[in-house]
Each structure stands twice: as C-alpha cells, then as structure tokens.
Amino acid sequence: MIFFDKVSKTYFDGQAPAVFDITLGVEPGEFVSIVGHSGAGKTTLLKMLFAEVIPSEGAVFFGSREVGKLSNNELLKLRRNIGTIFQDYRLLSTKNVYENIAFALEVAGRSDEDIAGDVPHVLDLVGLSDKIWSFPHELSGGEQQRVAIARAIVNQPDVLIADEPTGNLDPINTHDIVGILKKINDLGTTILLTTHNKSVVDSIGRRVVTMDQGRIVRDDKDGKYSL
Amino acid sequence: MPLWTTIKRIARYGFVGFVRNGFVSLSAILMMTIMSFMLVNIMISNAAMTSTLQDLTNKVDVTVYFQTNASQEHIEQIQKSLQALPEVASIAYVSREQALADFRERHQNDQLTIQALDELGSNPLGASLEVRAKQTSQYESIAKYLQAQQDSQEGAGASIDKVNFYQNKTAIDRLTKIIDTSEKNGIAKTVFLAFCALLIVLNTIRLAIYTARDEIGVMNLVGAGRWYVRGPFMVAGVLYGLVSSVLVLILLYPILLYRPVLIGLDPTTELLFGSFNSYAYYTGHFLLFFFVLTGTGIALGALSSYLAVRRYLNS
Numbered sequence A: 001m002i003f004f005d006k007v008s009k010t011y012f013d014g015q016a017p018a019v020f021d022i023t024l025g026v027e028p029g030e031f032v033s034i035v036g037h038s039g040a041g042k043t044t045l046l047k048m049l050f051a052e053v054i055p056s057e058g059a060v061f062f063g064s065r066e067v068g069k070l071s072n073n074e075l076l077k078l079r080r081n082i083g084t085i086f087q088d089y090r091l092l093s094t095k096n097v098y099e100n101i102a103f104a105l106e107v108a109g110r111s112d113e114d115i116a117g118d119v120p121h122v123l124d125l126v127g128l129s130d131k132i133w134s135f136p137h138e139l140s141g142g143e144q145q146r147v148a149i150a151r152a153i154v155n156q157p158d159v160l161i162a163d164e165p166t167g168n169l170d171p172i173n174t175h176d177i178v179g180i181l182k183k184i185n186d187l188g189t190t191i192l193l194t195t196h197n198k199s200v201v202d203s204i205g206r207r208v209v210t211m212d213q214g215r216i217v218r219d220d221k222d223g224k225y226s227l
Numbered sequence B: 001m002p003l004w005t006t007i008k009r010i011a012r013y014g015f016v017g018f019v020r021n022g023f024v025s026l027s028a029i030l031m032m033t034i035m036s037f038m039l040v041n042i043m044i045s046n047a048a049m050t051s052t053l054q055d056l057t058n059k060v061d062v063t064v065y066f067q068t069n070a071s072q073e074h075i076e077q078i079q080k081s082l083q084a085l086p087e088v089a090s091i092a093y094v095s096r097e098q099a100l101a102d103f104r105e106r107h108q109n110d111q112l113t114i115q116a117l118d119e120l121g122s123n124p125l126g127a128s129l130e131v132r133a134k135q136t137s138q139y140e141s142i143a144k145y146l147q148a149q150q151d152s153q154e155g156a157g158a159s160i161d162k163v164n165f166y167q168n169k170t171a172i173d174r175l176t177k178i179i180d181t182s183e184k185n186g187i188a189k190t191v192f193l194a195f196c197a198l199l200i201v202l203n204t205i206r207l208a209i210y211t212a213r214d215e216i217g218v219m220n221l222v223g224a225g226r227w228y229v230r231g232p233f234m235v236a237g238v239l240y241g242l243v244s245s246v247l248v249l250i251l252l253y254p255i256l257l258y259r260p261v262l263i264g265l266d267p268t269t270e271l272l273f274g275s276f277n278s279y280a281y282y283t284g285h286f287l288l289f290f291f292v293l294t295g296t297g298i299a300l301g302a303l304s305s306y307l308a309v310r311r312y313l314n315s
Helices: A042-049 A072-080 A097-107 A112-125 A141-153 A171-186 A198-204 B003-020 B022-058 B072-083 B096-106 B111-120 B136-152 B155-159 B165-210 B213-221 B226-258 B267-272 B278-284 B286-314
Strands: A002-009 A019-026 A031-035 A057-062 A082-086 A159-163 A190-195 A207-212 A215-220 B062-066 B088-094 B128-133 B160-163
Touching: A002 A042, A019 A042, A019 A057, A019 A215, A031 A042, A031 A171, A031 A198, A042 A057, A042 A159, A042 A190, A072 A082, A072 A097, A082 A141, A097 A112, A097 A141, A112 A141, A141 A171, A159 A171, A171 A190, A171 A198, A190 A198, B003 B022, B003 B226, B022 B165, B022 B226, B022 B278, B022 B286, B062 B072, B062 B136, B072 B088, B072 B128, B072 B136, B072 B155, B088 B096, B096 B111, B128 B136, B136 B155, B136 B160, B136 B165, B155 B160, B165 B213, B165 B226, B165 B286, B213 B226, B213 B286, B226 B278, B226 B286, B278 B286
Parallel strands: A031 A190, A031 A207, A082 A159, A159 A190
Antiparallel strands: A002 A019, A002 A057, A207 A215, B062 B128, B062 B160, B088 B128
C-alpha cells in the first residue's frame, strides 16, 4: 500500500543526506513504529508520504500512485486521506474543539449535517465529549493531542501518521494516547508512528523499523525498542 | 461540495476570525482609518485647489477695445472670427452705451471724473468684446490672433483700438504656472501617498497574518485548498476596510465641522481658498466619498490579505 522506493533526501548541497537509499513497504492495517535517535531521518521519511518533503532521489508510492507526480488537487485529496498528528499538536488556535475537527470534514466537502453528527461521535471515541466548545489554550497537553487525533481520524483516513505524538505528554496521558492509537489500528487504519519512547514501542508489540543516520538498520516484525 | 456552501463557510470563518482576533483586527482597522483620512485630505485639498483655481480662471479674460467710430459690422465680423477659434469658450459683447453706464457706476463717487466726462459731451468709450478661453494657456494665442488683426490695419482689424491681454500677461502666465504645478504636484502627492498607504496597510495585515502562519501550514496539511485557506483572511481584510471606511465617514462630520486641522486641513488654508468650505463639499459629495473610501478600503484589505497569505501558502 505504501512503498518507499530507494528514496534519499539531501536538504543542502554538501551536507550529509537526512535520508539515504531507503526502501520500505507498509501493508494495509499495519502498525509500524519507526524508532531512532534525533536526526535519524524518521520525520523526513514520514513527511515524504504527504509531499511536505520531496525526495531528492527515488519515489514514494501510495497505492499504485507516485506521490511526487500528483497534481495539486490530487495531492489535496491524498492529504485528506492521510491523518497526521504531531508532538506540538498543531491545532488551529482561534477555533474551538468542534471547529478544529469540523475543519477537516469541511475541506473534504462534507455537509453541515454530516459534520454535526460526526464531530461528537469522534470526540466520544477520544473521550473529550465534555470539551467540545473549549479552545485549545483551555486544554491540557493530553487533551490537545486527543483533539489532534480526533481531527486526524474523523475523515476515516487509510493511514494515520503520528510523529512523536507522546513527546510532550506525561506517562498517564502517553498510555491513554497509545491506547487510542491501538484502537484506531484495530478498526483497520494503517498507522506509522515515530517515537523515542521505549515503553510505548514495547507496549504496542508490533513491527519496529529502526533508523540510524538516514538508513534503516533493523526491521523486526514483532519488535521491541532497541538502538 | 456546492460552491454556495464553500462561500458560506469561508465568510463565516472570516467573520469569526475577525471577531476572535480582536486586537489584531483593531490595529489593522486603526491603520486603515489613518490611511482613509489621508485619502480624504488629498481629495478635499485637491477639490479646494481646483475650486480656487476655477474662481481665479473665471476672472481672467482678453478684452478687445474698439475705436469709438468702429462700425457694428466690423465688431460683429471680429466676434464671428473669434467664435470660430477652437480655443474660445465664450464672448461677451459690451456696447458703447453699456461701457459708459459701467464707467459711471464704477466712478459714481468720483465727482471730478464724472464732471470731466460730462464736459466731453460725447461718449469717449468704445465697444468691447470680453473673450474667455477654455484654458488659461490659450489666452496667448487668442491675443496674438487679435494683435495680428490689429496690426494688419485692414477691414475689421482697423477698428481695433487695443487688446488688453498684454497688460495682464504676467498675471495670466503666473496663474497658468500655478495651475500646472498644482495639478502635477497633486498627482505626484496622490501617487506617493497612495503608495505609502498601500505599504503600511500591507505590512499591518502581513503582521496580522504572520501570527497565523502556523495555522495556514496546518490547513494545508489537512488538505484545505488554496482558496479555502486564503478566503477567510481575505474576508477579514474586507471587514477591516469596511469598518474603517464607515468609521471615517461618520467621524468626518464632526471633524470637518469643528476641527478640520485634525486631519491635516489647515483652517488658514481654508481662508486662503476663499469660498471653499470642506464640510459643505463633504456633505455635497457624500456618495463620492462613500464609494471611494469603501472601495479603496475593501480593495486594499482584500489585496493585502491575498498577498500576505500567498507568502505562507507557497512556503
């Protein structure tokens, strides 16, 4: 479903590549944890999937289509089909929880009636029904990340990319977020997760890809965290 | 998604963003208000200048005095030939009798002159034609034409006694220069100030949107199209322009009535401009001000937002 075909990325001429000659395939429904030190190239690899970073060499395929060759409109459609969550949550600060989630549905062209039905449902899934009219600055870090997850999954994407989603959270919130991600994966969504957190990777107990200096150094089907 | 739904959502987010970013909106509105006052200053100053110059221009003419024995036929001949000139706007005929009556009226308190006139027994004044040109710069050519007629001493030209343009030449030349310079200066000032205003407003709105640059990135990331991202910012820009222009239109009433100096219109200038009254001009041309101010405000707000968002959409 997702295939990185010999991709490399060099940001500045003369510098070492952030990602070098990576070939990696991900099947539908998989939960893949990508681990490695800071600067190992994890985030660069993920960003290539939704064309926020363009590879210097090689190609990225989503299904049968090459991401780098998509038109502007096709790219927008692709992004609506990939949910993304980040360490810094990236919520729209002037919009409340309802509007943040509704925004993702609106850009996908959903009707107001659908939106009014789907937003409370997805908030219920992440356990935030009572915060529907709160603004991001009124929420804790864990709550903000749950809103980000709700926004990422509300369009029922095929793939969810989680880039260090627990990096700013305490152990209890981390545990909750991992639980939600597992639940989403059980419902059939492919998940690509990057993390530094050993206990997170070990508790998931699924495929682990280890990166070092822009290369893949291990790829274990039922892996544990090891650097 | 139906276009109407998209427009409705963009408008709603634009309005909500305008209200929720209260301080940012306020600073943008204040900047645009200052710009609008600058625009009003230019409009009123130009109108005052034009009105004054029009008054002065109306007081200038070329007068052809005829000999006392000039025949009516010759006078009409000159009048007809003048009417054929494209530069001539109007011609007023003053008969000998009218000239005498005017003279008596002008000197009614000067007994000595009136007495001297009575002693002459006959009317010493000739008929005259007061000629107005379409533009002040054209008086010279009209005067030259009349001078040539007089110099030829043939036919009707022989009846011309005097062309008075050359006595007024210095004044007319100076006035022509003032009109030319003030028109050129007016255009230069308008262009320069409009450019400054555009830069100020653009930067204020850019600053406002700079605070939202991360959000623009997030919108791109969730797959929002370019117009869906930039639309609400443009709606907010239009609202900045609309609110500031309405504010200015309201504030202009008390300001022009009591303290025109507040927007840089010096009361002494108003005295210099004589009959021109900025308050009367404003109320008399309210629709012009309304369309210019709201039009400029809306266009500037939308354009500035468009340009500012483009920067972050491209990055």
